Amino acid sequence: xxxxxxxxxxxxxxxxxxxxxxLFVMTIAEVLLAFELPVSRNLxxxxxxxxxxWKALLVALFFMHLKxxxxxxxxxxxxxxxxxxxxxxxxxxxxxx
Amino acid sequence: MQTSxxxxxxxxxxxxxxxxxxxxxxxxxxxxxxxDVMFFTALIGSYIVLRFGxxxxxxxxxxxxxxxxxxxxxxxxxCSSVSMVKAYAAIADGKxxxxxxxxxxxxxxxxxKFWLLITIICGAGFVSVQLVEYVKLVGHGFTPSxxxxxxxxxxxxxxxxxxxxxxxxxxYGSTFFTMTGFHGFHVTCGVISMLYLYFTKVLxxxxxxxxxxxxxxxxxxxxxxxxxxxxxxxIVYLI
Amino acid sequence: xxxxxxxxxEGGGGAHDAxxxxxxxWRKYIFSTDHKIIGIQFLFVSLFFLLVGGLLAMQIRWxxxxxxxxxxxxxxxxxxxxxxxxxxxxxxxxLVSMHGTFMVFFAIMPLLVGVYANxxxxxxxxxxxxxxxxxxxxxFWLALLAGLIMTxxxxxxxxPIRSGWTNYAPLAxxxxxxxxxxxxxxxxxxxxxxxxxxxxxxxxxxxxVINHRAPGMTWFRMxxxxxxxxxxxxxxxxxxxxxxxxxxxxxxxxxxxTHFFDPVAGGQALLWQHLFWFFGHPEVYILILPAMGMVSxxxxxxxxxxxxxxxxxxxxxxxxxxxGWIVWGHHMFMSGMNPTLGSTFMVSTLLIAVPSAIKVFNxxxxxxxxxxxxxxxxxxxxxxxxxxxxxxxxxxxxxxxPVDIPLHxxxxxxxxxxxxxxxxxxxxxxAAITYWYPKMFGRMMNEGIGKLHFFLTFIFYNMTFxxxxxxxMGGQMRRIYDPTVYDxxxxxxxxxxxxxxxxxALFAVQFLFAFNFLWSLKFGKKAPQNPWEDNGMEWSLPxxxxxxxxxxxxxxxxxxxEFSAPEAGDKDYLPQYTKLPTDRDPVPAPLPxxxx
Numbered sequence: 001x002x003x004x005x006x007x008x009x010x011x012x013x014x015x016x017x018x019x020x021x022x023l024f025v026m027t028i029a030e031v032l033l034a035f036e037l038p039v040s041r042n043l044x045x046x047x048x049x050x051x052x053x054w055k056a057l058l059v060a061l062f063f064m065h066l067k068x069x070x071x072x073x074x075x076x077x078x079x080x081x082x083x084x085x086x087x088x089x090x091x092x093x094x095x096x097x
Numbered sequence: 098m099q100t101s102x103x104x105x106x107x108x109x110x111x112x113x114x115x116x117x118x119x120x121x122x123x124x125x126x127x128x129x130x131x132x133d134v135m136f137f138t139a140l141i142g143s144y145i146v147l148r149f150g151x152x153x154x155x156x157x158x159x160x161x162x163x164x165x166x167x168x169x170x171x172x173x174x175x176c177s178s179v180s181m182v183k184a185y186a187a188i189a190d191g192k193x194x195x196x197x198x199x200x201x202x203x204x205x206x207x208x209x210k211f212w213l214l215i216t217i218i219c220g221a222g223f224v225s226v227q228l229v230e231y232v233k234l235v236g237h238g239f240t241p242s243x244x245x246x247x248x249x250x251x252x253x254x255x256x257x258x259x260x261x262x263x264x265x266x267x268x269y270g271s272t273f274f275t276m277t278g279f280h281g282f283h284v285t286c287g288v289i290s291m292l293y294l295y296f297t298k299v300l301x302x303x304x305x306x307x308x309x310x311x312x313x314x315x316x317x318x319x320x321x322x323x324x325x326x327x328x329x330x331x332i333v334y335l336i
Numbered sequence: 337x338x339x340x341x342x343x344x345x346e347g348g349g350g351a352h353d354a355x356x357x358x359x360x361x362w363r364k365y366i367f368s369t370d371h372k373i374i375g376i377q378f379l380f381v382s383l384f385f386l387l388v389g390g391l392l393a394m395q396i397r398w399x400x401x402x403x404x405x406x407x408x409x410x411x412x413x414x415x416x417x418x419x420x421x422x423x424x425x426x427x428x429x430x431l432v433s434m435h436g437t438f439m440v441f442f443a444i445m446p447l448l449v450g451v452y453a454n455x456x457x458x459x460x461x462x463x464x465x466x467x468x469x470x471x472x473x474x475x476f477w478l479a480l481l482a483g484l485i486m487t488x489x490x491x492x493x494x495x496p497i498r499s500g501w502t503n504y505a506p507l508a509x510x511x512x513x514x515x516x517x518x519x520x521x522x523x524x525x526x527x528x529x530x531x532x533x534x535x536x537x538x539x540x541x542x543x544x545v546i547n548h549r550a551p552g553m554t555w556f557r558m559x560x561x562x563x564x565x566x567x568x569x570x571x572x573x574x575x576x577x578x579x580x581x582x583x584x585x586x587x588x589x590x591x592x593x594t595h596f597f598d599p600v601a602g603g604q605a606l607l608w609q610h611l612f613w614f615f616g617h618p619e620v621y622i623l624i625l626p627a628m629g630m631v632s633x634x635x636x637x638x639x640x641x642x643x644x645x646x647x648x649x650x651x652x653x654x655x656x657x658x659x660g661w662i663v664w665g666h667h668m669f670m671s672g673m674n675p676t677l678g679s680t681f682m683v684s685t686l687l688i689a690v691p692s693a694i695k696v697f698n699x700x701x702x703x704x705x706x707x708x709x710x711x712x713x714x715x716x717x718x719x720x721x722x723x724x725x726x727x728x729x730x731x732x733x734x735x736x737x738p739v740d741i742p743l744h745x746x747x748x749x750x751x752x753x754x755x756x757x758x759x760x761x762x763x764x765x766x767a768a769i770t771y772w773y774p775k776m777f778g779r780m781m782n783e784g785i786g787k788l789h790f791f792l793t794f795i796f797y798n799m800t801f802x803x804x805x806x807x808x809m810g811g812q813m814r815r816i817y818d819p820t821v822y823d824x825x826x827x828x829x830x831x832x833x834x835x836x837x838x839x840x841a842l843f844a845v846q847f848l849f850a851f852n853f854l855w856s857l858k859f860g861k862k863a864p865q866n867p868w869e870d871n872g873m874e875w876s877l878p879x880x881x882x883x884x885x886x887x888x889x890x891x892x893x894x895x896x897x898e899f900s901a902p903e904a905g906d907k908d909y910l911p912q913y914t915k916l917p918t919d920r921d922p923v924p925a926p927l928p929x930x931x932x
Contacts, residue, residue, distance in 0.1 A: 013186060016179055016182050016183060016186065017179065019179070020175065020176070020178075020179035023175045023178075023179075023327075024172065024175060027168065027171055027172065027175065027330075030330075030331060030335055031164065031168055031335065033335075034158055034159075034164075034335035034336070035158070035159060035164070044336075045336055048331050048335055048336055049331065049332075051331070052327055052328055052330075052331035052332070055327045056324045056327050056328055059178060059320050059323055059324045059327065060320075060324060062182075063178055063179070063181070063182045063316075063320040063323070064316075064317055064320045064321070064324075069119075070118050072118065073118070073119060073124075073127060076124075076127045076128060076130075076131050077127060077130065077131060077134070079131060079570075079574070080131045080132075080134040080135050080138070080574055081134070083135065083138070083574060083661055084134065084135065084138035084142065086661065086662060087138060087139075087142055087578070087610070087611075087614050088138070088142040088145055088146070090610065090665065090677060091142065091146045091150075091606075091607060091610045092145065092146055092149070092150060093674050093676065093677055094146075094150070094604075094606055094610070094673065094674050094677070095146065095150030095151070095604075120547075121467040121468070121543045121544075121547045121548070122468075124467075124542075124543050124546060124547055125467060125468060125471075125539050125540070125542075125543040128538075128539040128542050128543060128573055129535070129539050129573075131573060131574065132535050132538075132539065132573040132574060132576070132577045133577065135573075135574050135575070135577040135578050135581075136577035136578070136580060136581050137581075138577075138578065138581075139577065139578045139580070139581025139582055139585075139611055140581050140584075140585075142611075143581075143585060143596060143607055143611070146604065146607055147596070147602070147603065147604060147607070150604070151602065153602075240593075241588065241592040241593060241594045242592070242593035242594060242595065243595075243601075264602070265602050267594070267595040267601040267602055267603075268595060268596075268601070268602045268603065270594065271585075271588065271589075271594030271595055271596050271603070272596075274592075274594070275584070275585060275588060275594065275596075279584070
């Protein structure tokens with residue numbers, strides 16, 4: 001439990017260039033989706049959000065190494081997210097009722 | 098916890114708890130990023146509420162904003178993110194050099210100095226393009242308080258109120274400039290810190306595979322800024 | 337900081353600093369990176385702002401007690417604030433706004449978090465300094481800068497904000513409505529700077545507590561004060577950025593012509609309230625949790641008993657902090673909010689009574705059949721528990737929507753907030769200042785003056801704030817300029833006069849404290865090493881604690897509340913740093929290396 005993680009024993013590095021390619025392709029897909037694809041606005045919105053979150057996850061997991069960190073470190077980044085969701089939900093409900 | 102010392106002595110020696118298992122600079126940066134998440138929550142949350150809590154549709158994507166230019170900017174930022182992580186991998190492998198010929202490979206192998214410089218250039222490029230974008234938008238009449246009277250955009254909005262979201266342009270301008278402006282501010286801060294590190298730590302080769310905390314910490318910040326932009330690009334420019 | 341490759345397991349740069357040559361006055365006391373000096377700097381600055389806030393309160397009380405009569409000393413005010421020494425309505429509402437702003441942001445919050453998180457966390461967890469000493473120093477200077485910016489708004493044209501400390505939009509967002517231009521901008525800028533300062537401080541506290549505990553200082557051996565300050569820091573890191581974001585939008589509304597909070601142009605006034613209170617309610621717990629933590633330490637000490645239910649205390653702190661995020665709407669029952677949200681917020685707010693009651697009962701359980709020592713910190717701590725309970729009970733009135741609607745925006749809510757903020761936080765602060773004074777300055781504060789100050793404060797405090805409940809129920813609005821303009825409020829005016837006299841007496845009594853504080857700096861009794869016979873790590877050091885604290889990182893052998901333990905022999909306390917023959921040394925955790 002208390003063993004340190006020396007710099008030498010790193011995990012197998014992900015292929016960063018491949019992730020860059022994913023990000024690039026998905027950005028292009030997003031732009032095409034937003035302007036070229038003849039689907040309804042709501043579907044577009046959902047697809048775009050999925051793509052954006054997917055891209056953000058790729059950055060967080062691989063570039064920020066969250067995939068290779070301990071849970072207690074991941075927790076720091078996860079804690080604000082429900083709070084953000086609570087805030088936005090409550091304020092949205094304000095307008096919808 | 099309130100057990101007496103007698104039982105304590107019967108247990109194995111008390112290990113100091115390992116904390117987060119990461120060194121303090123990195124932990125501190127993660128905590129800061131968590132707080133930055135909340136900052137952008139305030140801005141993005143307000144945008145969501147102001148935009149989708151409103152019966153009137155805002156301007157259609159691409160009507161006001163220059164999406165191809167910003168698409169290029171997004172590309173720049175993604176490139177800078179990958180070069181940042183390459184810089185991190187380089188110093189972890191002990192590659193302090195700029196470029197070096199590797200036997201058997203056609204391309205030269207980039208070291209920390211090379212990849213960090215690429216990151217700085219891409220970051221500075223992002224800020225410059227954003228400035229150009231702002232100048233152009235204000236020139237067309239898109240300001241934080243809406244379409245300027247008598248400007249090109251105001252005329253367009255008169256002609257086609259649906260496409261240009263006439264009537265709610267004030268909200269559009271408010272949220273657009275605040276969100277992208279503060280993101281740009283974050284990028285600028287990142288570029289300045291990287292420049293500082295480049296001249297004080299990277300060029301004098303102060304980093305080693307045993308200690309490259311500065312690179313990892315600034316890298317985390319940089320990727321976070323990239324992550325925020327990915328979200329912003331989608332919700333501001335494409336939706 | 338040393339590089340990790342060379343760092344000893346003890347970690348931290350402080351170990352070397354202890355042997356450094358004496359530093360110049362400027363490096364040591366002004367631009368210091370030592371957590372204790374920064375804490376003391378915060379102490380003096382925030383006590384000054386406490387005085388400023390108190391002076392503003394006295395003017396409010398003059399106007400409410402004697403509306404339309406010339407105020408003594410009012411002649412120094414310019415024509416825009418008081419004509420013929422009579423307070424103008426515009427100035428009155430500025431007084432109310434700035435009293436709240438100064439007390440919340442520049443007096444109580446820095447007193448609790450700036451002073452005691454800085455001072456206590458490294459000392460109590462047995463480390464040499466904060467994780468990031470220079471960020472810590474920057475945090476202090478930014479807080480001071482924010483305070484000066486806020487003070488400056490008194491001297492600009494049109495004066496400071498007129499929209500209350502909550503700055504409700506659209507009044508705050510529209511200079512043409514409020515009549516305040518520069519003052520509003522300065523408020524926003526000051527709050528953004530203050531938020532930055534708080535985030536920098538808080539991330540320091542979090543990192544220090546997680547990573548820099550001494551060997552043997554496990555999570556559940558931490559004193560409750562450290563637990564409370566740690567959780568408070570988490571709240572600060574997550575809450576203040578939201579306020580910063582909101583303040584920036586408000587600033588842009590005033591400066592750049594954006595329309596975030598202006599309904600005329602499509603903005604939402606309620607959005608400001610949501611953002612403000614999303615920050616504001618965690619802020620309430622930022623203002624009370626450290627007080628609770630420090631009072632727990634002091635009550636255990638004064639009762640010579642282990643704290644009752646240590647784990648439940650910890651989980652109550654965590655529970656309060658968690659619930660604090662989902663209750664902010666109870667500040668907005670009056671705003672015409674979605675009724676579904678209203679009932680949700682009502683239920684979650686009532687839930688907070690549970691962890692709060694756990695804490696109160698645990699304090700009582702700690703005192704129950706204890707060997708009580710009524711020293712000044714203990715008296716103030718008991719004052720805290722009783723006053724906080726009253727404040728908590730009136731809080732339940734506010735939590736229930738149907739009761740809140742007639743009571744909100746009356747003096748009842750003024751009474752409520754002062755019972756938790758003055759009766760709660762400030763009594764805890766009087767306790768904490770007296771308790772850790774020897775650790776800061778090496779001398780004791782005078783016991784007799786301290787007791788006199790406590791009893792007089794306690795009496796005048798209740799005389800001031802308790803009648804506010806009554807006049808509030810009688811219908812007196814919270815920010816009313818002149819209560820005598822309404823016939824139905826006229827019968828209450830004698831009570832208002834009574835409150836005002838009590839408030840003046842309360843203010844005057846505080847000079848006893850100020851005198852005691854300043855006089856003892858020079859002439860106080862020299863403090864013995866462990867004046868309160870306490871168990872905390874900080875008492876293993878001489879008074880005042882030296883730069884860099886311990887020469888060698890200490891070991892921790894037990895929890896912080898081992899009072900009256902049989903192993904202690906003839907003493908009734910067993911410090912965390914005392915090694916009994918049966919104790920084994922803890923194994924220091926190796927520091928993580930530079931990569932991952």
